[in-house]
Amino acid sequence: MKDIQYIDRKSKKMETEKVYGHRALSLLYGNSWAARIFSFLFLPILSRIPWFSQVYGFFQKREASAKKIAPFISAYGIDESEFLETSFSSFNEFFIRKLKKEKRPIATGSEIACLPADGRYLVFPDLSQVQRFYVKGQCFDLASFLQNDAYARRYCDGTMVIARLCPVDYHRFHFVCDGMPRKSMAVVGDYQSVNPIALRRNLSILWKNKRMITEIDTDRFGTLLYVEIGAICVGTIHQTYVSDVKVRKGDEKGYFSFGGSCLVLLFEKGRIRLDEDLIQNSMCGFETRANFGESLGSVL
Numbered sequence: 173m174k175d176i177q178y179i180d181r182k183s184k185k186m187e188t189e190k191v192y193g194h195r196a197l198s199l200l201y202g203n204s205w206a207a208r209i210f211s212f213l214f215l216p217i218l219s220r221i222p223w224f225s226q227v228y229g230f231f232q233k234r235e236a237s238a239k240k241i242a243p244f245i246s247a248y249g250i251d252e253s254e255f256l257e258t259s260f261s262s263f264n265e266f267f268i269r270k271l272k273k274e275k276r277p278i279a280t281g282s283e284i285a286c287l288p289a290d291g292r293y294l295v296f297p298d299l300s301q302v303q304r305f306y307v308k309g310q311c312f313d314l315a316s317f318l319q320n321d322a323y324a325r326r327y328c329d330g331t332m333v334i335a336r337l338c339p340v341d342y343h344r345f346h347f348v349c350d351g352m353p354r355k356s357m358a359v360v361g362d363y364q365s366v367n368p369i370a371l372r373r374n375l376s377i378l379w380k381n382k383r384m385i386t387e388i389d390t391d392r393f394g395t396l397l398y399v400e401i402g403a404i405c406v407g408t409i410h411q412t413y414v415s416d417v418k419v420r421k422g423d424e425k426g427y428f429s430f431g432g433s434c435l436v437l438l439f440e441k442g443r444i445r446l447d448e449d450l451i452q453n454s455m456c457g458f459e460t461r462a463n464f465g466e467s468l469g470s471v472l
Contacts, residue, residue, distance in 0.1 A: 177334055244266075249358070255272070282421075296333075299329065319379045335437075344426070344464075349390050354387045394441070
């Protein structure tokens with residue numbers, strides 16, 4: 173299976189991702205005959221029946237799962253000095269860990285939007301560019317993704333930001349600018365992987381998976397949509413913010429329970445000028461690995 177490569181924003185170097193659950197992904201989304209047969213037989217069961225992810229998540233909350241933490245940290249080189257707390261009663265408690273504020277400084281200035289999470293970023297100043305990274309001929313179905321025709325018309329020529337969170341990442345997500353968030357709307361869906369291995373084979377995963385959509389009226393960036401997308405083995409999308417109460421840039425919005433997951437931000441046309449390095453890397457077909465709080469772009 174083809175390696176997943178990305179560009180590290182800090183070092184500007186190309187890196188190869190060390191994929192958690194690589195064998196399982198290869199079996200579910202690989203191109204071999206064995207993988208295709210296995211996927212045909214079992215993927216519909218694993219992705220469309222929520223109890224599988226819920227049960228998997230349940231076992232990550234048990235005390236016995238805590239023994240996996242130290243080997244996991246060692247295997248993926250996770251920096252423990254960033255942790256706000258260092259003792260965890262279960263693997264999921266470690267997974268939803270909080271970080272020390274000084275380890276994720278927030279880009280300053282009301283004209284600057286920050287990245288919402290630690291992750292791997294693809295950005296599209298024009299939504300029609302989304303097909304360039306995945307598979308030619310696959311178009312992003314905005315209406316199906318949002319399940320709202322009015323939203324689809326509003327954002328069809330806007331800007332999209334995709335943040336992919338791996339199991340090794342900090343899994344809390346945050347507001348990118350000051351604003352007023354409304355109540356999140358849940359869209360029932362599947363629980364497939366959002367890894368590029370899966371998306372290159374079937375981009376429609378992004379608008380078929382379970383997701384939550386929040387409309388945010390912002391002070392400088394117009395009305396934006398913030399979408400959390402669940403994935404296989406993600407037990408729950410948790411919202412920790414209070415709707416219809418003013419938030420500040422960098423405030424926590426929520427977190428994902430165990431598993432890989434994804435965020436999508438949609439800006440109206442002409443509302444944000446994305447940072448050039450994010451644009452250039454995406455145009456070349458590479459995600460940019462970056463941290464929550466760093467600059468996403470500025471007001472146009």
